[in-house]
Amino acid sequence: MGKKIKAEPFKIKAVEPLNIITREERDKRIKEAYYNVFNLKADDIYIDLLTDSGTSSMTDTQWSALMQGDETYAGSKSFDRLQEAVERVLGYRYVIPTHQGRAAENILFGTLLKKGDLVPFNQPFDSTAAHINVNEAETVDCVVDIAYDTQTYHPFKGNLELEKLHRVIKEVGKEKIPFVMLTLTNNSGGGQPVSMANIKETKRAASKYDIPLYFDAARCVENAYFIKQRESGYSTKTLAQIAKEMFSYADGCTFSAKKDPAVNIGGFIAVKNESLYLDLISRLVLYEGFYTYGGLAGRDLQVLAQSLYEMTNEDFMEQRIQQVNYLGESITGAGIPIVNPIGGHAVFVDAKRMLPHVPQSRLPADALAVELYREAGVRGLGLGVLAFSKQDTVTGAVTFPETELLRLAVPRRVYTDRHMDVVSEALSRVRDRKDEISGLKITYEPSRLKHFLSRLEPL
Ligand SMILES: Cc1ncc(COP(=O)(O)O)c(C=O)c1O
Structure with missing residues (x-):
């Protein structure tokens, strides 16, 4: 006998339909969004893993x-x-x-x-x-x-x-x-x-x-x-x-x-x-x-x-962590490098390793977020140079962060494990055509919290 199956410790009382647009439409939408996933609209997104913040289902x-x-x-x-x-x-x-x-x-x-x-x-x-x-x-x-x-x-x-x-x-x-x-x-x-x-x-x-x-x-x-x-x-x-x-x-x-x-x-x-x-x-x-x-x-x-x-409900917390873990294991199972061990609220894909040919100056984490959206309408968040580079106030020298990560944050009690399968499969397809990805350049950047508002363009 294998492992005993444990299902979600809740049943579903209200549902919200999801909108799925075509690949051509997604290409248009991401361009209109200046290749910054923060500018996408809800109706243009199939599975939204931008954040687990304020996006969970309440009891x-x-x-x-x-x-x-x-x-x-x-x-x-x-x-x-x-x-x-x-x-x-x-x-x-x-x-x-x-x-x-x-x-x-x-x-x-x-x-x-x-x-x-x-x-x-x-x-x-x-x-x-x-x-x-x-x-x-x-x-x-x-x-x-x-x-x-x-x-x-x-x-x-x-x-x-x-x-x-x-x-x-x-x-x-x-x-x-x-x-x-x-x-x-x-x-x-x-x-x-x-x-x-x-x-x-x-x-x-x-x-x-x-x-x-x-x-x-x-x-x-x-x-x-x-x-x-x-x-x-x-x-x-x-x-x-x-x-x-x-x-x-x-x-x-x-x-x-x-x-x-x-x-x-x-x-x-x-x-x-x-x-x-x-x-x-x-x-x-x-x-x-x-x-x-x-x-x-x-x-x-x-x-x-x-x-x-x-918030300290044991069953809910276990289901939450196990779902994130399920997503992480499916992604690693496909041979895609992620941060080990898998985090609590999100799977962090190692964009530096997944796209070794894209230098940090070309924003590999953000480029990967754009490609995942184009591939399947899945929105994740690039956390790399754009989010975490530091500029010395005196010399102006810029230090890049050590890591370039694509964060796939899972809202609580919102998506099923089947949605997680869609995400890992889409990411595999992006990996299979990774050589087409050459990175992004910044065309506009505000002075702080750049990843929210910057405008980008593919190289
Ligand atoms: C660790 C951590 N601290 C602070 C914040 C900011 O919280 P808020 O988005 O509610 O302003 C966040 C948001 O994602 C966070 O993850």
Whole structure:
């Protein structure tokens, strides 16, 4: 007997038809989109793996929470529900709602950072790094070296290298480091988790210098799932227990609730310290709104509260990770190189290896995204030079990132495994004609967050 088949732990109550346009039409649409997949329209896409952010299917209990939203401007009951949920699930007393993750970054970083500061990270996400840069501060990647090796297995490639952290603190002094941050899971490095031991050690190391530790916690439950699977001592704990332990080691977090909680919009900051909370809400009023709604409707606060309880559902999380794994294994089975191990929310195809003849200056990750769309109407996201190159503010010299990855991010409970088969088969066909792909050039680029807005052209 083979492995026991496990099906989705839900049944489907509402469906949304998909539009499939022809290859000729897709060629036209991608040209009109300036070869930047962000400019494509929903009706021109068959399977959308651009992001798992705000694109998941909600449960019936999440939908019904919407109707219980209290739209009172100040003192909304829905805010109280959110505060209760944050305290019970994450263990933090103070919550500051924001319209999404980057708004939380704006509020936290704008309050804590000053010109010339440095923020050691495992690795920041692109919007996170941009928000740090806007405050004239810099991030320092302190992720373990093995994170850059896309082929070798390591259970916790999101870990922070403590040696690198100590070195930065010694070199610049703790006064220039207002906080250390861990992205859970590490999206930029391939959706890779951070171990509980590493979280604890990072906290201990930062505390030695009185530096607080914050989490970018968007996918904290996926991180908890990997701890449960891979770290000794956690296999019998629940995801809820593991997540709560993780949060106990941090001083606070920014949270894009569009990921693990699976809401369509929402985010927050949660902190332990009251005086920091008071500083944060004075900035919140300026950018997001009063502290009991922070840029969200009462109904969104109510759904978010419900979602925090649901995000640690063991069956849903297992199905989610297993579906991503299924996609990853089908792609590797076809001989296409991906980041190993397969990440929590996405499969990251190694575009440098898949298209070795396309130099980094010709944007292999973005070129692969364009070709996958042309092939089958599947939208993924190129994460390479366009998203992560760094320019020295003094010399103007540009540093390319180590990796060029095509991210195929899977929304939660939206597509079936059959859709995943379509994706891996399409990618195989692109691989079979890879010699036709010569890369892209930039015809317009904004000064920051280039991959969202740049215009490109095939070479
Ligand atoms: C790790 C991480 N942090 C922060 C963000 C920003 O969150 P939002 O899109 O809600 O602004 C994202 C979004 O994808 C992310 O993946």
